[in-house]
Amino acid sequence: xxxxxxxxxxxxxxxxxxxxxxxxxxxxxxxxxxxxxxxxxxxxxxxxxxxxxxxxxxxxxxxxxxxxxxxxxxxxxxxxxxxxxxxxxxxxxxxxxxxxxxxxxxxxxxxxxxxxxxxxxxxxxxxxxxxxxxxxxxxxxxxxxxxxxxxxxxxxxxxxxxxxxxxxxxxxxxxxxxxxxxxxxxxxxxxxxxxxxxxxxxxxxxxxxxxxxxxxxxxxxxxxxxxxxxxxxxxxxxxxxxxxxxxxxxxxxxxxxxxxxxxxxxxxxxxxxxxxxxxxxxxxxxxxxxxxxxxxxxxxxxxxxxxxxxxxxxxxxxxxxxxxxxxxxxxxxxxxxxxxxxxxxxxxxxxxxxxxxxxxxxxxxxxxxxxxxxxxxxxxxxxxxxxxxxxxxxxxxxxxxxxxxxxxxxxxxxxxxxxxxxxxxxxxxxxxxxxxxxxxxxxxxxxxxxxxxxxxxxxxxxxxxxxxxxxxxxxxxxxxxxxxxx
Amino acid sequence: xxxxxxxxxxxxxxxxxxxxxxxxxxxxxxxxxxxxxxxxxxxxxxxxxxxxxxxxxxxxxxxxxxxxxxxxxxxxxxxxxxxxxxxxxxxxxxxxxxxxxxxxxxxxxxxxxxxxxxxxxxxxxxxxxxxxxxxxxxxxxxxxxxxxxxxxxxxxxxxxxxxxxxxxxxxxxxxxxxxxxxxxxxxxxxxxxxxxxxxxxxxxxxxxxxxxxxxxxxxxxxxxxxxxxxxxxxxxxxxxxxxxxxxxxxxxxxxxxxxxxxxxxxxxxxxxxxxxxxxxxxxxxxxxxx
Numbered sequence: 001x002x003x004x005x006x007x008x009x010x011x012x013x014x015x016x017x018x019x020x021x022x023x024x025x026x027x028x029x030x031x032x033x034x035x036x037x038x039x040x041x042x043x044x045x046x047x048x049x050x051x052x053x054x055x056x057x058x059x060x061x062x063x064x065x066x067x068x069x070x071x072x073x074x075x076x077x078x079x080x081x082x083x084x085x086x087x088x089x090x091x092x093x094x095x096x097x098x099x100x101x102x103x104x105x106x107x108x109x110x111x112x113x114x115x116x117x118x119x120x121x122x123x124x125x126x127x128x129x130x131x132x133x134x135x136x137x138x139x140x141x142x143x144x145x146x147x148x149x150x151x152x153x154x155x156x157x158x159x160x161x162x163x164x165x166x167x168x169x170x171x172x173x174x175x176x177x178x179x180x181x182x183x184x185x186x187x188x189x190x191x192x193x194x195x196x197x198x199x200x201x202x203x204x205x206x207x208x209x210x211x212x213x214x215x216x217x218x219x220x221x222x223x224x225x226x227x228x229x230x231x232x233x234x235x236x237x238x239x240x241x242x243x244x245x246x247x248x249x250x251x252x253x254x255x256x257x258x259x260x261x262x263x264x265x266x267x268x269x270x271x272x273x274x275x276x277x278x279x280x281x282x283x284x285x286x287x288x289x290x291x292x293x294x295x296x297x298x299x300x301x302x303x304x305x306x307x308x309x310x311x312x313x314x315x316x317x318x319x320x321x322x323x324x325x326x327x328x329x330x331x332x333x334x335x336x337x338x339x340x341x342x343x344x345x346x347x348x349x350x351x352x353x354x355x356x357x358x359x360x361x362x363x364x365x366x367x368x369x370x371x372x373x374x375x376x377x378x379x380x381x382x383x384x385x386x387x388x389x390x391x392x393x394x395x396x397x398x399x400x401x402x403x404x405x406x407x408x409x410x411x412x413x414x415x416x417x418x419x420x421x422x423x424x425x426x427x428x429x430x431x432x433x434x435x436x437x438x439x440x441x442x443x444x445x446x447x448x449x450x451x452x453x454x455x456x457x458x459x460x461x462x463x464x465x466x467x468x469x470x471x472x473x474x475x476x477x478x479x480x481x482x483x484x485x486x
Numbered sequence: 487x488x489x490x491x492x493x494x495x496x497x498x499x500x501x502x503x504x505x506x507x508x509x510x511x512x513x514x515x516x517x518x519x520x521x522x523x524x525x526x527x528x529x530x531x532x533x534x535x536x537x538x539x540x541x542x543x544x545x546x547x548x549x550x551x552x553x554x555x556x557x558x559x560x561x562x563x564x565x566x567x568x569x570x571x572x573x574x575x576x577x578x579x580x581x582x583x584x585x586x587x588x589x590x591x592x593x594x595x596x597x598x599x600x601x602x603x604x605x606x607x608x609x610x611x612x613x614x615x616x617x618x619x620x621x622x623x624x625x626x627x628x629x630x631x632x633x634x635x636x637x638x639x640x641x642x643x644x645x646x647x648x649x650x651x652x653x654x655x656x657x658x659x660x661x662x663x664x665x666x667x668x669x670x671x672x673x674x675x676x677x678x679x680x681x682x683x684x685x686x687x688x689x690x691x692x693x694x695x696x697x698x699x700x701x702x703x704x705x706x707x708x709x710x711x712x713x714x715x716x717x718x719x720x721x722x723x724x725x726x727x728x729x730x731x732x733x734x735x736x737x738x739x740x741x742x743x744x745x746x747x748x749x750x751x752x753x754x755x756x757x758x759x760x761x762x763x764x765x766x767x768x769x770x771x772x773x774x775x776x
Contacts, residue, residue: 019502021515225517378617381627381772386726389627389772391615421587421597421770445772 025147026220026282028130029140029274033301039117043124051172054179058082061401071181084399089365095358102354106347108236110339112243112319116230117296122222125173125215126280129166136162140277166216167208174207220281224292231291239322240338244295246275246286246317249329268312275299275317285317369397370407370464372444372477380480387449388481391420396432396464397439404467405432409446412460412479416447432464446479456484574599575759583636583762593766600767603760607752608768616771620730621747626771629727631719634775638716640765646751647719654751657718659707663742667699675699676737683712683723684732 058068058081065072070079078085085092104115117123137143137158149155178200179187190196191204214222223230237243251269269286276284278299281292285299303317324335375391383389396405407430409415416426420443424430434440452458458481461474492501494512501510534540538550549555574595578586586592604616611622618624623631632642632655645651648658660666667675678696681688701710707720714722721729730736730745752761768774 019513019515020518020521022518221517221519225520375615377614378624378626381617381624382726383628384722384725384727391626391772420772421593421766421774423587423776443770 023221024282026280027140027143027277028280028282028298029277029302030134031274031278031298031302031305033304035297035301039127039296039298042118043127046119046124047128051176054176054184060084064401065183067183069180070183073181083362086399088397092358092361095354095361099351099354099358102347102351105236106344106351108233109238109241109343109347112237112241113230113233113293113295116223116294120294122214122227123280123294123296125169125211126219128169129215129219130280132165132169133162136165163216166212170208170211170215171204173211174204174209177207178204220292220294223281223294230294236343238343239326240341242319242321243289244285244293244297244300244317245289245320245322245325247315247320247325247328248286251286251316268307268310268316270306270310272306274302274306278302289322365399366397366473367399368464368466368469368471368473369395370462370473370475371395371397372462372475374477374480379484380482382482383447385449387447388451388453388479389445389447390479392444392446392462392477394442394444394462395439396435396442398435398466399437400466400469402436402468403434406430406465406467407432407444408463408465410461410463410474412446412458413448413450413452415460415479416449418445418447419443420445448479451479451481453479453481453483456481575757578762579757579759583640583766586762586766596763596766597770599760600763600765600770603756603764604767607756608764611749616768621745623729624727625768626773627727628773628775629714629722629725630716630773630775631714631721631729633716634769634773636765636769636774638775639768640762642749643761643765643768644751644753646753647749648746649749649751651751651754655719657707657720658746659720659740659744660703661743662703667703667741669742671695671699672738672741675704675741676734679712679723679737680734683725684728686734 053069054067056068057066058079059066060079065079067079068081072079076087078089107114133143137146146155146158175187175191182200187196187200191200218226246269248267251267253265253267254269254271255266275286276282276299278301279285280296280298281294283290283292285293297319299317300319304314307314307316323338327333327335372392372394375393379390381389381391394407396407398405407417408428409417414428416428417430418424418426419430419432426445426447430444432442458479459476460479461476464473464475465471491503491513492510493499494501494510497512499512499514502513504511535548536550537552538554539547540550541548574592577592578596578599581589581592586596604612605614608616611619612625613619613622616625618626623629628634630638632638632647642655645653645655647655662672663669674696676696677688677691678693678700680686681691681693682697707715707718708723709715709720712722712724714720714725728736729747730740752764756764
């Protein structure tokens with residue numbers, strides 16, 4: 001049997017190929033245009049929030065942190081402006097993560113990789129580091145020249161200056177991260193006076209190093225090789241998603257060095273290479289949709305500026321959907337992108353549900369709560385006079401600062417209460433001081449002298465009343481006595 | 487079988503030179519720095535092999551140059567907890583029971599220690615949570631044989647009841663069935679206790695003879711109103727709580743040939759801090775008196 005192998009040619013000029021590729025440095029050229037300006041604006045807003053938010057103060061009264069946004073792990077409280085979160089509210093964090101994920105899915109299926117191109121921290125800090133690089137070393141050609149030049153005082157000075165500034169930004173970035181966990185002014189004072197913990201120095205060092213390496217050195221390598229998101233977001237994209245594309249039916253054949261003489265058909269692309277030069281990931285958008293493309297649209301700005309000079313209409317490189325592109329190739333009119341399609345509607349519905357659950361969850365957090373756990377052994381105790389005593393572990397939760405409470409019982413006749421080992425005499429209403437902004441457990445003894453129980457048990461409510469606010473919390477528990485069914 | 491490196495016309499990529507039944511593998515190179523991180527990981531792993539316990543020998547293992555062992559870490563943690571515990575123990579041993587109660591943090595420590603001590607030593611007889619069982623008093627109710635104040639409980643726990651301790655609490659109810667009272671008299675006094683103190687209506691039963699026998703023989707310890715006598719560890723009879731069980735036969739049996747409970751003198755076994763802790767715990771169960 002003769003099997004004919006597929007037509008594969010041996011290239012005599014490239015007899016051996018390495019299994020590992022050398023890193024090709026990308027030298028993105030600066031570009032100006034609406035897209036670039038939008039990117040600068042987003043970068044400015046996002047990074048300003050990141051760096052400045054920890055310094056925003058918020059008055060919460062005595063004994064409370066005065067930082068507007070503070071994740072106080074040590075004291076187990078998260079502060080977000082007027083809201084205060086307890087560890088019990090962790091489900092809200094789960095909700096927030098779900099919300100973020102679904103939002104990302106929705107935005108991606110509608111507008112493509114806008115997250116990657118505009119809002120991703122890797123993109124923002126890389127942009128910032130490139131800005132510094134351009135400012136110190138010059139634009140694309142100057143940088144290529146400098147990198148290939150032999151070591152000189154000028155090269156040394158420029159390289160040192162760049163890395164020094166990079167390091168400064170990285171340090172500020174790493175430090176700002178810690179400021180979300182430790183009061184910012186305190187952290188700065190303790191950091192420079194050597195009073196911070198080893199953990200603080202360690203984490204600031206770690207985040208400084210990661211910022212410096214990821215934004216200064218790794219850049220597009222993070223997106224191409226490290227980030228999982230480009231790999232699986234393909235499942236959110238379809239032919240209706242907006243992507244940055246090259247209009248090959250208009251651009252081809254490329255007309256470099258040729259004149260439009262009317263005889264031969266020539267495309268609008270003059271093969272100037274600006275789209276490749278400005279690309280921060282170093283790809284050629286004209287090769288079609290690629291994993292490496294973060295959809296930042298800088299090539300759109302680049303190409304449009306060239307088209308303007310040539311007097312040709314813009315949009316040779318621009319946002320488009322694959323479906324639309326196909327229609328145009330067939331000579332059919334453009335279609336408005338189908339933003340509403342089953343995929344996006346499902347994402348919107350999921351987003352709506354998650355958001356509603358979050359809002360309900362957030363506003364229904366109780367400021368006052370009482371929970372009771374009945375003692376297991378003994379279930380009840382008979383007293384000498386024939387009365388019955390039950391013991392409960394009561395957990396009082398109070399999110400307000402100061403509080404005086406009355407603890408009483410509802411629906412159990414003439415019950416008397418006391419706290420074990422408190423030395424306080426039994427009384428129908430128990431006055432409790434505190435807990436202020438805390439959870440406190442008490443072992444409470446409930447004594448009924450003439451119990452009326454059905455089948456050895458009786459349901460009743462613990463009632464906790466905040467004497468300052470008048471707010472009441474109740475918890476249904478059960479009182480047990482002789483005759484209880486085992 | 488690696489063959490020649492070839493160029494694929496369709497993708498423009500080179501192959502790895504591997505070929506299986508006509509299938510050629512395209513070479514999609516990994517970035518070199520990624521390869522170097524693998525090398526780095528190997529180097530770190532080798533360093534950890536040397537620094538940390540790693541290779542098992544036949545009878546021992548390579549301990550590592552740092553001398554790390556997870557057991558050492560655990561024991562250090564344990565020693566730290568022990569020293570914390572020792573501080574609290576010293577305080578509890580030095581302070582009076584009343585003062586410990588005034589220090590909420592120390593009281594919490596003592597009650598926790600007391601709960602564990604109780605479970606290890608007292609629970610077999612007195613039951614979980616001090617709920618008691620026939621012959622072994624419930625410690626959570628308001629009936630005490632020898633007293634329910636902190637000092638009373640401390641004495642009882644330290645010296646025991648009818649124990650080998652010279653200062654033990656001691657009393658012995660006479661064996662009335664042994665020629666002190668006749669069988670008929672015992673039935674009569676049982677009638678009296680059953681009706682008057684336990685509160686069971688028995689129409690047609692004459693309690694007068696029993697009342698006289700009670701006054702002559704029992705009231706000295708159990709009280710003329712059956713209120714009990716803590717000086718003698720005599721249980722109250724006018725009560726809804728009974729040490730053995732609530733039946734007339736039990737009264738007869740107890741009068742005829744009393745069972746006398748014994749409790750060990752824990753002062754010989756428990757250190758002062760532990761003993762105080764368990765006293766506080768018992769006091770906290772619900773029946774503690776001021």
